[in-house]
Amino acid sequence: MDLQTSFDKGSFKDREGRVFTSGGRIFRTLSQSAFDRMEVLEKDSRLQRLIDSRALIPSHLTTAKEVGFDPKLYGEVIMEHEKVPVVTYPYEWSFDMLRDAALLTLNLLESCLEMGLILKDATPFNILLHKNKMVFIDTLSIDYYTEGRPWEGYSQFCREFLFPLMLTAYKGVEFQSWLRGELKGLKASDLSHLFSWFDNFRKGVFTHVHLQAWLERSFARKDVAIRNSFNQQNYSKGQLLRIVKNLRRIIKTMRYKPSNSEWIRYDRENPYDASEEEKKRNFVQKAFAESTLHTIVDLGSNIGQYSAETNSSIKTIIAIDKDPACINHFYHRCKEWNTKAFYPVVVDLLSPTPAMGWGLQERQSLFERLKGDGFLALALVHHICIGGNVPLLEFVKLLKSFGNYGVVEWVGKEDKMVQRMLRNRSDIFQDYTWEYFQSCLEEHFQLSKVLEIEKGSRRLCIVQAK
Known part of the structure; x- marks a missing residue:
């Protein structure tokens, strides 16, 4: 007997698996590549280690038949996640909520790299407040690390985490309406115009804002794919870990000083x-x-x-x-x-x-x-x-x-x-x-x-x- 289900309309873009609910429980379909990867990570306990650290939402593989679903519709194997009862979005968070979510992402990325894994993306929509603590919910974002490849989530991390935090910490402007106005986050070129010459001395502004904005403008004038250009570079795991540590150091020093509450x-x-x-x-x-x-x-x-x-x-x-x-x-x-x-x-x-x-x-x-x-x-x-x-x-x-x-x-x-x-x-x-x-x-x-x-x-x- 197939149970009544409802697919989450926000997960349709993920080609590896869609989230759906049934009877108050949260499940996810799995593509063949996602199943192969999750099966290995579950068997060798890497997934469990991330769950035990309380950084990753508790999840496990199960068969569709065991739960009561038709395998022809949902696949032979699906993943079940612990339910988060209330969903809030990053543009509804306060400064320290977004800051904690950013640090969680960096800590999880560091743990993944140490285990031969990486996060495919870096959006705060992958994180929810659960049991009064931020937790990462997009298990399928965890992928195998390939030596020499860059972290493809870096630019997204800057747009959706680092730049909104800089806007509030460095310029005293609350980020919520900015994030709500652009779901993909703040552009480096836009933020670059807001910072004065003095702001160049603030941690991370020159490297992560102005330099990134310059690169965007430079590549926009050329018929060259940015991704292909970066993929030709050889990024060691040590370099990626140094980037993680640099971003974490910058974010940890940021302080929220509300201008008028x-x-x-x-x-x-x-x-x-x-x-x-x-x-x-x-x-x-x-x-x-x-x-x-x-x-x-x-x-x-x-x-x-x-x-x-x-x-x-x-x-x-x-x-x-x-x-x-x-x-x-x-x-x-x-x-x-x-x-x-x-x-x-x-x-x-x-x-x-x-x-x-x-x-x-x-x-x-x-x-x-x-x-x-x-x-x-x-x-x-x-x-x-x-x-x-x-x-x-x-x-x-x-x-x-x-x-x-x-x-x-x-x-x-x-x-x-x-x-x-x-x-x-x-x-x-x-x-x-x-x-x-x-x-x-x-x-x-x-x-x-x-x-x-x-x-x-x-x-x-x-x-x-x-």
Whole structure:
């Protein structure tokens, strides 16, 4: 009996094997060359050594019949991977998330070279956050090393890892929108124009940016294939290892210095009374204390100070905030915890990640990927509805799309933050009232409990789908 399956639309370009799901499990078809290679690497334990190092996602070969698939459709032998429950993309990561993914790629490449292997490519799309740690998921990217051949993934590593990190570390420009605008990464020629003469003294700029840009322009003026030119060179394994060490040294010295993060500052310099904050924290904890939820989505999470303290039955927390500095801070916190799986995501809900790539199916939209049983939406409504001109009813519909149970905080016009937002603009929000917000909530949820805080300027609400 053949089981119901669904092929991942983002893996169609890989000629060696397509990813598909069935019954909540992750599998991959294998071409003959991929099977031959994976069989050898599994038998001689090289694959297991990389898995044991926690750099590579646990995977193993199995027969299609053993799992219940038709061998005529999927091949005699397939590969099963450990499932990563939440998929996020590099343009949704913070600086240190991308930095850790870059270092993981270099460390894995070094381990591969020491075992007579190499990585065929070097894209951050081969990496996911899993169990609060970055892990490499594209097992078929591991290939045999051929003495004298260059690392073909070098240019891709620069475009999709090194250059975005340089943009943020050296120029103070957040990389997320740049990567989202170009799935193949930043071009050396574009980045070269952004760096001043002084930047040439920064580590890696002259060698990996300006020199690479010059080579691109040089080869573009000649009828010569860059790949063929490089293949004629004889690159020893020692040279490749020196390149790896050089890139790792550059990336390790990079530091994230957010130029202006009002929300980290807001958390540290919170203008509200400590007793009111304690009421809010206790309300949130009690709201989720007896729930049977498994995954909650923290919308406008800041540094995750509320969702991180929910009860132990909630195993997965997806934290969404538009401030990269907040998400970077939260990422460092979640690496220290092992009781829950945390997925920090840099996303502006007023401009959420769209579907992208070939046929708008290669990379899924935010709403296709990030789902939960419940949600947390604290101090968010005024930013969406006043800051973004979104009607209150549409905001409530957004909440419903992330879960059937949750806590949402109402922030009225008498609140200090809202007054600050309206200070230099006309108040066109006549329907921005608690009464109308309550009616919007009750159109989609049951409003089971309301707690007034901050002298009534804010209300905490527990809602559950009808």
